[in-house]
Amino acid sequence: MSGAQATRGEARVDAGLDAALSPVSVATRGSSLRWPLMVVALLATLTTRAVHAQPAAAEPAEEPAPPAATGAPDTWGSGAPAPAPEPSTPPAPEPPPAVSPPLAAPDEPDASAPSSVRYTLEGIELRGNTKTRPRVVLRYVPFRPGDIIDVDDPEVELTRYRLLGTGFFREVQFSLKRGTRRGYVVLVIDVVERNTIIVNDLWMGLSADADNDGRARPLTAYAGVDVAETNLAGTGITLGTAIGLAQDQLALRVRFLDPAFLGSSWMTSGTLLFNDARDFFGNRDVFYSDGGLTSRIEDYATVQYERFGGSLGAGRDLSVATQLWVSYRLEAIDARVPVASHLRGLDREPIDFHIDPGRSVLSTVRATLQYDSRDHPFLPTRGWYGNFAAETGVPPSGSDYDYQRFDVSLSRWWELPWAHVVHLELFGGAIAGNAPFFEQYYVGDFTDFLPARVLGLNFDRRPPPNFLHTDIGEVRYGDYALKLGGEYRIPLYRGHRSVYGIDFFTSAGIYGVASRRDITSPPRGYGAAARIPIDLTANLGFRMDTSAGGFVFAFSNVLGFIPARHEAAP
């Protein structure tokens, strides 16, 4: 399936290329220039097709070209169109013709030799796939029987990389063998399958939470793991499961991804989620009330809740860098919500837990548009990553939560001349309506000094550090969020074995999270500037890209325990 026209080698002089290929004087000093110079020479060599007499170079004589087979397809690039393949009729077998080997001597330059070799593709033979189904492999191969295949077509090598990129194979090799008719070939694809059960993610950390009665506890540990079979029964479908564990909290998730639904260009995905979780509310002096009969003051108000549901989605590529997903989600929620009040600013107010007590239903539709031109997903050095998501509750389908959420994120990476990397990111989001608290913006997702949520679980009861002494300490969940951040990365190691790259990074940012009430009726006791709920965040550590996945070893989680925070108090 090559559109490339075979061209004959022709003698012509190209002064520019000739100069590029000639030995060059190097005025610049320093041995560090050696390999860049060689790369330039290599590129020039790879791109040139000029023919020029080499000065005074005594070459051994060459062999003449072997005779082209008469009546064969355009194997030799004569310029004549190749004969159309016979539809649905396999070529009749015939004995291989006697091939005249090229003469051994005397060698002569072959000025008329074609610049490429082309055949008609008779078929594709797949070898070595004990588990992966042939249709899964052939999905990535753009060649079909009857196509004219040019051995120089870069699509051949790209196809090999596509197959390696599936993660299903340890080795992929292409070769050609004779077909049953002269000029026809069979494309042989040899693969060596690999283990496709992989650990995708691993979470471990320390947090500070509270018990069911709202009493603050010292440090507790949390952990989680995400494992997936990425080539389920050789179908190319991913089936994964994940578990998250913390004190009195559990999250389970099962999901699948079919990259080619019924062999089409549509992708489908599905998720099942179960959470037996809790969350911690209240700023100070939380006052529990039990119908007026009993009351007590605790550190926090704890909500215990269960979520069970799932989502179904479909997506497809809109362009090389753009992708669209649409998904529907349905969840049943059962929440035990206390009646409590707390001090917000200088005033005691009832706590709004942003969830319906007892059983409720969440039903939403979500659309995501994604643009990605990064050169690497985990340690990018250049490119853009943009994401726009819109989600709306669907009350007609039984949802008790009617809200709309819009998220926009944009990231850009630059590689500096000294190979360090700068990254800037911007996030903005807004929610209108009554979203449940676990769908709202959580401060721990924006500050590096608190654990972010894992599989929907929130591990930590603490407010953010509040370096700027604003009323951010009064905010846990919000309807609006904004973050501007930057990161500086220093590559420490690059490899091709089990560890592909290690970078040291340091990052900093400013963020704000606010509910509608924080804007319309900010807590009393704060000055004008302090009524803007913003704070700073920072992090440093190492990013490692390995054969087992990408890992981040960061210090901010630990630094967050240093008692330097300015607790919420006007």
Place this chain on the structure above:
Amino acid sequence: MPGAVARLALALAALLLVTVTAPLVARAEGEDDGDPPLRAARFEWDRARQHLYVSLSIRDVVDADIQKKMRQGLPTRIVLTAVLFQAGSSDPLATTAQTCKVTYDVWQEAFRIELTRPGSVRSQWTATIEGVLRRCADVTRLLTGDGSQVQAGASVYLHAKVQVNPVSQDLLAKLKRWVSRPTGTGTAAPGDALFSTFTGLFLQRMGDADRELKFTTKTMVPTVPPPPKERR
């Protein structure tokens, strides 16, 4: 609280240990096996002392696997790039390169060789691997400098790199762009927990070349051929 402080200190110590040792382990994993021995090469001027040529062998880059690959009908490229130096100096004098593209025609049962050198492209045919090696791996009289760059009588040497099927920078960039979003081709999406593992696996297969060899030649004062004998 003392227990909590002890746990915090332990966690901090573990984190520090991991972050400090990980780069060291990785660096040890990627260490080279040492510099290869100096390679023999012959430098010679033409009679007019205008052009400097080098002759050397790179047959060791074409091992059994590469030879087998050559017979598989798809092109194999052997690329030599080199920088010329004067002995005792690390300042480059000149660069040179040679590319040999070998394509086995499965019907003609012959290798088509396209040899690209400074200023020329030549196409040849051969029936045997030995013929391929003779043309591609026995580098004969490769133009590597001229009289304006190399002082007469100076001792010179080459730093060279040989790559089999090098991945061009354009292709590499295309692959990296593609790998950054492989969802359309069957793997996980960016931002997905699966994603990094997939790309790591993929990038592991994306070396710069199928095989690579770097070497330095022995230093030598280029020879000058004797003048032709005059006929009486």
